[in-house]
Amino acid sequence: MxxxxxxxxxxxxxxxxxxxxxxxxxxTFKDRKKIPQEQVPVAVQNxxxxxxxxxxEGDKGNWFVYYEQESQSGRNVIKPITYIYKSKQKExxxxxxxxxxxxxxxxxxxxxxxxxxLRQGT
Numbered sequence: 001m002x003x004x005x006x007x008x009x010x011x012x013x014x015x016x017x018x019x020x021x022x023x024x025x026x027x028t029f030k031d032r033k034k035i036p037q038e039q040v041p042v043a044v045q046n047x048x049x050x051x052x053x054x055x056x057e058g059d060k061g062n063w064f065v066y067y068e069q070e071s072q073s074g075r076n077v078i079k080p081i082t083y084i085y086k087s088k089q090k091e092x093x094x095x096x097x098x099x100x101x102x103x104x105x106x107x108x109x110x111x112x113x114x115x116x117x118l119r120q121g122t
Contacts, residue, residue: 028070030081035065043102044083051104052096061087 037045040063048055055061064084070077082105085096094109 028068030066030068032064032066032084035063037063039063039065040083041100041102044098044100047098047102047104048085048096052107052110055085055087055089055096055110059087059089061085 062085064086065080066082066084068079068081070079080100083098083100085098087094089110092109094107096107096110097105099105
């Protein structure tokens with residue numbers, strides 16, 4: 001092989017390694033974590049209290065955050081995707097999901113009603 005071909009192959013290999021390194025450093029993954037109520041955004045807590053008043057009074061459920069974590073320039077950046085409240089009422093499990101701004105995304109096992117009471121189903 002001549003010198004120019006060797007140099008071209010070496011340059012191509014370096015470019016590939018740089019691309020692989022860049023892709024590896026910008027890894028993104030999603031996870032879910034149990035959090036205390038104090039870490040739930042106020043907008044989510046207010047919406048929950050308003051839409052499911054009979055649940056929020058004295059219920060012993062748990063809050064979870066589903067988030068995306070990305071490595072950017074050596075820093076971990078965490079972006080919440082949804083906040084989830086899980087509990088039981090009269091032996092029935094239910095799950096309520098909000099976006100970070102407090103918009104109700106879904107309610108499984110329970111549904112809000114006009115009077116802020118509960119209706120089984122959904």
